[in-house]
Amino acid sequence: MSYPFETVEPKWQRYWEARRTFRTPGPGDPDFDPNKPKYYVLDMFPYPSGAGLHVGHPEGYTATDILARYKRMRGYNVLHPMGWDAFGLPAEQHALKTNTHPRITTEANIATFRRQLKALGFSYDWDREINTTDPAYYRWTQWIFLKLYERGLAYQAEVPVWWCEALGTTLANEEVIDGKSEVGGYPVERRPLRQWMLKITAYAERLLEGLDELDWPESTKEMQRNWIGRSEGADVLFDVAGFPDEQIRVFTTRPDTLFGATYLVLAPEHPLVDTITTDEHRPAVERYRRATAAKSDLERTELQKEKTGVFTGAYAINPVNGEAVPIWVADYVLASYGTGAIMAVPAHDERDYAFARAFNLPIREVVSGGDVSKEAYTGDGILINSSSEDREIPGIAERGFSINGLSVAEAKRKVIAWLEAHGRGEGKVNYKLRDWLFSRQRYWGEPFPIIYVDGQPKPLPEDVLPVTLPDLAEFKPSGTPEGPLANATDWLHTTDPETGKPARRETNTMPQWAGSCWYYLRFIDPHNDERLVDPDKERYWMPVDLYIGGAEHAVLHLLYARFWHKVLYDAGVVATPEPFTRLVHQGLILGEMEYTAYYDGDGHPVSAAFVKEGVHTETGEPVTARKVAEDEVEKRGDGFVLKSHPQVLVDARSHKMSKSRGNVVNPDEVVARYGADALRLYEMFMGPLEQVKPWSMKGVEGVSRFLNRVWRLVTDDTDGLAAAVTDAAPSKEQLRTLHQTIRKVTDDIEGLRFNTAIAAMMEFVNAAMKWEALPKAVVEPFVLLLSPFAPHLAEELWQRLGHAESLAYEPWPAVVEAYLEEEELALAVQVNGKLRATITVPADADKEAILARAKAEDNVRRFLDGKTLRREIYVPGKIVNFVVS
RNA sequence: GGGGGGAUGGCGGAAUUGGUAGACGCAGCGGACUUAAAAUCCGCUGGUUCGCAAGAACCGUGCGGGUUCGAGUCCCGCUCUCCCCA
Numbered sequence: 025m026s027y028p029f030e031t032v033e034p035k036w037q038r039y040w041e042a043r044r045t046f047r048t049p050g051p052g053d054p055d056f057d058p059n060k061p062k063y064y065v066l067d068m069f070p071y072p073s074g075a076g077l078h079v080g081h082p083e084g085y086t087a088t089d090i091l092a093r094y095k096r097m098r099g100y101n102v103l104h105p106m107g108w109d110a111f112g113l114p115a116e117q118h119a120l121k122t123n124t125h126p127r128i129t130t131e132a133n134i135a136t137f138r139r140q141l142k143a144l145g146f147s148y149d150w151d152r153e154i155n156t157t158d159p160a161y162y163r164w165t166q167w168i169f170l171k172l173y174e175r176g177l178a179y180q181a182e183v184p185v186w187w188c189e190a191l192g193t194t195l196a197n198e199e200v201i202d203g204k205s206e207v208g209g210y211p212v213e214r215r216p217l218r219q220w221m222l223k224i225t226a227y228a229e230r231l232l233e234g235l236d237e238l239d240w241p242e243s244t245k246e247m248q249r250n251w252i253g254r255s256e257g258a259d260v261l262f263d264v265a266g267f268p269d270e271q272i273r274v275f276t277t278r279p280d281t282l283f284g285a286t287y288l289v290l291a292p293e294h295p296l297v298d299t300i301t302t303d304e305h306r307p308a309v310e311r312y313r314r315a316t317a318a319k320s321d322l323e324r325t326e327l328q329k330e331k332t333g334v335f336t337g338a339y340a341i342n343p344v345n346g347e348a349v350p351i352w353v354a355d356y357v358l359a360s361y362g363t364g365a366i367m368a369v370p371a372h373d374e375r376d377y378a379f380a381r382a383f384n385l386p387i388r389e390v391v392s393g394g395d396v397s398k399e400a401y402t403g404d405g406i407l408i409n410s411s412s413e414d415r416e417i418p419g420i421a422e423r424g425f426s427i428n429g430l431s432v433a434e435a436k437r438k439v440i441a442w443l444e445a446h447g448r449g450e451g452k453v454n455y456k457l458r459d460w461l462f463s464r465q466r467y468w469g470e471p472f473p474i475i476y477v478d479g480q481p482k483p484l485p486e487d488v489l490p491v492t493l494p495d496l497a498e499f500k501p502s503g504t505p506e507g508p509l510a511n512a513t514d515w516l517h518t519t520d521p522e523t524g525k526p527a528r529r530e531t532n533t534m535p536q537w538a539g540s541c542w543y544y545l546r547f548i549d550p551h552n553d554e555r556l557v558d559p560d561k562e563r564y565w566m567p568v569d570l571y572i573g574g575a576e577h578a579v580l581h582l583l584y585a586r587f588w589h590k591v592l593y594d595a596g597v598v599a600t601p602e603p604f605t606r607l608v609h610q611g612l613i614l615g616e617m618e619y620t621a622y623y624d625g626d627g628h629p630v631s632a633a634f635v636k637e638g639v640h641t642e643t644g645e646p647v648t649a650r651k652v653a654e655d656e657v658e659k660r661g662d663g664f665v666l667k668s669h670p671q672v673l674v675d676a677r678s679h680k681m682s683k684s685r686g687n688v689v690n691p692d693e694v695v696a697r698y699g700a701d702a703l704r705l706y707e708m709f710m711g712p713l714e715q716v717k718p719w720s721m722k723g724v725e726g727v728s729r730f731l732n733r734v735w736r737l738v739t740d741d742t743d744g745l746a747a748a749v750t751d752a753a754p755s756k757e758q759l760r761t762l763h764q765t766i767r768k769v770t771d772d773i774e775g776l777r778f779n780t781a782i783a784a785m786m787e788f789v790n791a792a793m794k795w796e797a798l799p800k801a802v803v804e805p806f807v808l809l810l811s812p813f814a815p816h817l818a819e820e821l822w823q824r825l826g827h828a829e830s831l832a833y834e835p836w837p838a839v840v841e842a843y844l845e846e847e848e849l850a851l852a853v854q855v856n857g858k859l860r861a862t863i864t865v866p867a868d869a870d871k872e873a874i875l876a877r878a879k880a881e882d883n884v885r886r887f888l889d890g891k892t893l894r895r896e897i898y899v900p901g902k903i904v905n906f907v908v909s
Numbered sequence: 910g911g912g913g914g915g916a917u918g919g920c921g922g923a924a925u926u927g928g929u930a931g932a933c934g935c936a937g938c939g940g941a942c943u944u945a946a947a948a949u950c951c952g953c954u955g956g957u958u959c960g961c962a963a964g965a966a967c968c969g970u971g972c973g974g975g976u977u978c979g980a981g982u983c984c985c986g987c988u989c990u991c992c993c994c995a
Contacts, residue, residue: 026949246913247993250911250993272991374910578993654919654920664919709921709922711922711923716915722934726933726935727934729934729949735939778925779934782934783934784932784933785933853929856979857977883965894978897978899928903979905978
């Protein structure tokens with residue numbers, strides 16, 4: 025008889041729900057116990073897509089659920105909530121196609137997700153469920169925006185967006201593919217639009233420093249550091265020949281190379297371009313600027329192999345030597361980075377070098393050590409060709425200066441000092457991090473708490489929040505760069521609550537990231553309509569002790585959330601400077617392993633070694649891929665080959681799950697076939713939590729067999745217990761096995777090594793199956809160990825073992841060291857580091873006895889006889905090694 | 910190009926500080942039960958060689974070196990691969 029999950033699992037889900045087993049009292053609740061330690065374990069809440077839950081979701085969710093259940097049993101107050109990040113583009117795109125209100129789509133999707141999550145038996149406190157699209161929630165998102173605005177951290181700027189004339193709407197980056205709209209393939213262009221920006225750059229330094237204390241994956245911290253992109257250098261001011269009122273400010277990380285600057289480059293959007301371009305060059309510059317407008321930043325900088333640019337006809341004056349250098353316009357310089365202008369030092373910068381070569385501009389070596397006739401030299405060295413001490417620099421200094429002979433670091437310091445002394449620049453720290461573009465021309469997002477009175481933006485007072493979304497009859501674009509909210513005439517035109525003047529509402533909405541920036545705070549106090557979060561509750565529960573979610577959020581979500589948290593910290597709303605103490609990313613789950621063979625046009629098999637991107641690497645002919653069954657291939661050397669054509673390699677790998685590939689595993693089907701406990705257990709048994717790993721339905725069967733064995737171990741065919749389960753006293757061996765398991769499972773849960781914890785429980789069951797009697801004193805602790813992993817099965821067994829209450833708050837089994845002691849010890853015996861025998865000795869045997877026993881072993885003596893014994897090594901409890909010659 | 914992972918049987922993986930490589934599971938093979946199948950239970954299962962057998966030897970953690978009594982683990986140099994950034 026096997027574990028009847030189809031009746032047991034719903035039974036316990038109903039039980040937990042009816043008894044509110046996982047309701048978590050907090051400060052202020054009558055049944056709250058402030059003497060218990062707290063543990064806040066958080067999942068990245070999902071976007072409820074129409075596709076329903078993916079097997080990737082329960083991976084992290086099971087891990088956190090195991091921790092939550094374990095910590096409860098260890099006597100912690102555990103906060104373990106779930107909610108919905110429900111604003112976003114897909115629901116709006118669906119609305120455009122079907123004219124269904126996004127709220128309806130969203131509610132239906134949430135209902136599916138909630139049903140699916142509940143069917144997996146997660147111990148969430150569902151009383152704390154939140155939804156970012158609920159006005160009672162986004163009221164506080166708007167409130168935080170007002171705090172940002174008050175603190176000067178929200179401002180408006182002209183920023184280019186993708187505008188599609190044919191669709192009459194702006195598009196998000198992901199809606200633009202190869203310079204065309206994803207929908208319809210219409211042309212798009214970059215067009216400046218007035219938008220809200222958040223000044224995250226003001227927090228760049230603190231966001232960088234804060235990383236050091238966090239228990240996060242080093243790779244994620246490094247990504248955030250790179251994203252912030254701190255660089256030290258200098259701002260340098262160049263005069264423009266013939267324009268005494270104009271100066272060009274450039275940022276450089278290499279002020280030491282200033283004498284090697286042979287031209288300047290302005291971004292095409294730079295405001296000075298119009299002013300300084302000569303009439304002769306104006307038509308070419310205008311043409312160039314129009315061409316640039318169609319390109320994304322990525323195309324301008326990364327994808328572009330050929331450097332492009334045009335000369336303006338104007339010259340700048342290098343402040344350190346008075347030289348006139350030509351000013352060019354080129355799109356490899358971005359208006360948004362630094363000052364939108366650079367000094368080009370082709371001898372010591374790769375991109376400048378490529379540009380100078382393409383346009384035949386001079387290359388002047390100023391740092392020795394490389395060969396600048398071949399390539400740019402970016403390494404350290406001694407400064408050369410860098411002196412103006414023999415002459416006057418008109419308008420700047422009577423005498424120039426020299427940095428010849430200095431190292432790069434010394435030269436940097438001296439140049440910065442000179443620039444500062446002569447008012448031509450200063451040392452500066454620059455960040456790659458840009459301010460956060462915080463508005464979208466969309467309907468399904470948080471409205472801004474902003475109105476325009478006499479054309480000027482004005483924040484609404486807190487007491488009129490939330491500004492709710494109007495109901496629209498249809499979700500068509502407005503036909504202008506404004507979003508669909510511009511169509512909601514009744515909503516759009518309002519009055520200023522302070523002055524009674526007519527006002528117009530902001531038609532932008534906030535981006536999807538907004539709601540997820542602070543949701544972990546709302547879980548602490550989800551129904552508070554006076555405050556975002558009660559300070560006592562916040563101080564008790566924060567920070568989040570463990571946060572598990574995908575690595576795809578390593579930068580944006582986690583950086584934005586940290587930014588808001590620091591702002592709220594400064595505003596006195598929260599008491600901790602960082603929100604997430606410990607962060608773990610679950611690894612991607614790939615589809616089942618697939619074998620793919622390739623065939624040419626004539627149907628002959630082609631070895632995978634000759635196939636790249638669907639094309640034969642030698643003939644250039646396209647090949648067709650065909651899936652082959654596992655029994656048609658075999659391992660040969662490093663790869664797999666077709667059994668029928670052993671010289672033909674096939675691709676053997678798992679692919680990311682995708683609809684188009686048809687390898688998506690639906691958790692509902694797994695639950696229907698094997699039960700929720702089996703799904704949970706399998707997802708944890710696959711391998712280390714953080715690792716990428718392929719799905720295997722056979723593996724699910726394996727863990728399901730294990731659960732069935734546990735079931736048969738404890739129960740009989742009726743609704744009672746197996747005959748072997750008794751009240752008898754356990755044997756020494758049984759206690760040792762149990763306590764070894766307790767120790768292993770406890771340590772492994774603490775270290776998030778769920779795969780090896782499960783292996784240990786499997787070993788326990790393998791041993792227990794052989795025992796004639798199974799004392800309750802042994803089986804009950806085991807059921808408790810299993811309960812965080814397979815809670816439904818464990819609750820059912822616990823009940824059958826005679827307990828009236830849920831095991832959710834039973835104390836976690838404790839290891840008794842005395843039970844772990846072995847009477848005998850197995851030792852490996854090596855001769856010259858090679859294993860020759862294993863011996864069994866009494867646990868209390870001394871070194872001499874052990875060495876004598878080891879030498880007595882036949883197979884050891886064979887290797888010692890006739891040799892000189894040089895050394896005897898004994899590592900207690902582990903190994904004996906005789907070194908002979 | 911830069912940064913960060915990773916590479917262990919047919920497959921997923923284990924080996925917590927340098928100490929018996931391959932735990933646990935899958936797949937495979939053999940057996941028991943069964944009219945039969947499924948389920949279940951028992952046994953074997955890295956490779957090669959020797960041996961009737963018990964057993965033994967050699968090789969083996971991507972490749973090449975090194976340190977050490979002893980290296981999957983530490984050091985140096987490579988190859989391949991995944992992720993992120995550019």
